[in-house]
Amino acid sequence: MKRTIVKTCQIMCAGVLVLAIGITALPRVMAAELPAQTEAETIGQTSAEALGESISQAVFETFTDETLVTxxxxxxxxxxxxxxxxxxxxxxxxxxxxxxxxxxxxxxxxxxxxxxxxxxxxxxxxxxxxxxxxxxxxxxxxxxxxxxxxxxxxxxxxxxxxxxxxxxxxxxxxxxxxxxxxxxxxxxxxxxxxxxxxxxxxxxxxxxxxxxxxxxxxxxxxx
Missing domain, CATH: 1.10.530.10 (Lysozyme)
Incomplete structure (x- = not known):
């Protein structure tokens, strides 16, 4: 009975290890399969960063020299x-x-x-x-x-x-x-x-x- 439990535990642990290795390696495999992207995309730009850039661009376009001069x-x-x-x-x-x-x-x-x-x-x-x-x-x-x-x-x-x-x-x-x-x-x-x-x-x-x-x-x- 004890041998069966130990063996079962060994199998389960090995399975967890394989799963962990697979998850860790997965992003590298996916990145290799993805088509070429811009520098901003490949460095993992977040949606928050993208939103910040769009707001900054909107502000820049709104407050041009022409609108600032009275x-x-x-x-x-x-x-x-x-x-x-x-x-x-x-x-x-x-x-x-x-x-x-x-x-x-x-x-x-x-x-x-x-x-x-x-x-x-x-x-x-x-x-x-x-x-x-x-x-x-x-x-x-x-x-x-x-x-x-x-x-x-x-x-x-x-x-x-x-x-x-x-x-x-x-x-x-x-x-x-x-x-x-x-x-x-x-x-x-x-x-x-x-x-x-x-x-x-x-x-x-x-x-x-x-x-x-x-x-x-x-x-x-x-x-």
Missing amino acids: PYEYDPYGDLTVLSGCTAEELEALLADSGLEGLGTCYAEKEQTHGINALFLISVAQLESGFGKSKLAENCNNLGGIKNGNDGYMEFPTKQDCVEYQATLLRDDYLDENGKYYRGKTTKDVSQNYCGGSESWYTQVESLMRSNFEKVGEMRAAA
Whole structure:
């Protein structure tokens, strides 16, 4: 009787051992038989990890640069270092049929490289040069009424050169807190040294900025 029990136990233990070995080896056999998979699949990516990745991707697609940037809104007597975000084509449309035609790309570039609102730069040029039709603009390419320090006015090889000079002048001397003419970042602040604080000057510049901003809005709505 004892021999029968021992023998039975030996058989049962051997069976358990074989079963355990079979279970351990099973994943390797199955893995060998499976078709080629992606790296993420072969390392045993869990459903939780996959869900996490899909959520991250959804968030990334939702919060793109375009949705994070607040569209520019004209603010009367606002900060002139807040960029308009207008395209070169939109700015060029504002200059069509005037003596400033062809400078849209230049103004768009100066907004980005100099950190000055392009609508402000254009409005100053429109006012100071009579929309590019003044004798100073036509004969000297001086679009900003920029003086030479000798009771005269500067001359520029091209209108683009004038835009570059004026944008640099405004950035370094008028809108930089360390600039020698800095009084603040609004049209009224700039006017204190640019044109003796003329109320007529900064109110006209503001009026042109508003008009240009509204025209861009109309173009976008019609597109």
